[in-house]
Amino acid sequence: MKLILLGSPGAGKGTQAEKIVDRYEIPAISTGNILRAAVKDGTQLGLKAKSYMDAGQLVPDEIIVGIIKDRLKEDDCKKGFILDGFPRTIPQAQALEDMGVEIDKILDIEVSDEAITKRMSGRRVCSKCANSYHLEYKKPKVDGVCDACGGELIQRKDDAPETVQARLAEYHEMTEPLKDFYKKLGKLVIVEGQEEVADTTALVFAALED
Ligand code: ADP
Ligand code: ZN
Numbered sequence: 001m002k003l004i005l006l007g008s009p010g011a012g013k014g015t016q017a018e019k020i021v022d023r024y025e026i027p028a029i030s031t032g033n034i035l036r037a038a039v040k041d042g043t044q045l046g047l048k049a050k051s052y053m054d055a056g057q058l059v060p061d062e063i064i065v066g067i068i069k070d071r072l073k074e075d076d077c078k079k080g081f082i083l084d085g086f087p088r089t090i091p092q093a094q095a096l097e098d099m100g101v102e103i104d105k106i107l108d109i110e111v112s113d114e115a116i117t118k119r120m121s122g123r124r125v126c127s128k129c130a131n132s133y134h135l136e137y138k139k140p141k142v143d144g145v146c147d148a149c150g151g152e153l154i155q156r157k158d159d160a161p162e163t164v165q166a167r168l169a170e171y172h173e174m175t176e177p178l179k180d181f182y183k184k185l186g187k188l189v190i191v192e193g194q195e196e197v198a199d200t201t202a203l204v205f206a207a208l209e210d
Helices: 013-024 031-041 044-054 061-072 092-100 111-122 161-175 176-184 195-209
Strands: 002-007 028-030 082-086 107-112 123-126 132-134 188-192
Touching: 002 013, 002 176, 013 028, 013 082, 013 107, 013 195, 028 061, 031 044, 031 061, 031 082, 044 061, 044 132, 061 092, 092 176, 107 176, 107 195, 111 123, 111 161, 161 176, 176 188, 188 195
Parallel strands: 002 082, 002 107, 028 082, 107 188
Antiparallel strands: 123 132
């Protein structure tokens, strides 16, 4: 199965991607995670991407398309994959079409800007392993400490309130038009994001089995 997860920043794509990975045994490919790893490692790619990311802006299409082209060539993608955070612009979606990749379904997880703003302000991530938590909805067992690896939990720079507003504006302008793009291809499925993660997951699984 080849899937795309669409949705606003903070709509919970990453969390749902993990659930799909467990059930369908296909890899999740998150361009955000790939970029953050590159920034952390200080690679050429990381150096190029960092200033855009910190400002809540999209990284240029040609950089992102290059990352995806390489990643989809790897062996684990043969049985399918979930794209989380790609494509985010029409040119990126077009590039994916031009690569001849046949996507089965595009799931759009819809959450209001208001709910997103509230969620993002409470989001914390592990500084070591990138696991994510929430001060209200997904608390770690010990405050400020990662359950998985004991690393320190921090707020991502791009989760700061001003940056969140910039990311939402960017989403509406650049990414939301993808809904129409995929609707025309007859592959768009809309899932209303629920307050409880498990409730959204149930809707996601139902949409995939449909
Ligand atoms: P979110 O929490 O907004 O879903 P991600 O973790 O997917 O964020 O991405 C974080 C940042 O990485 C984005 O704000 C953007 O700067 C960059 N990025 C990730 N994926 C893409 C993409 N497909 N195109 C352009 N920029 C991207
Ligand atoms: Zn951790």
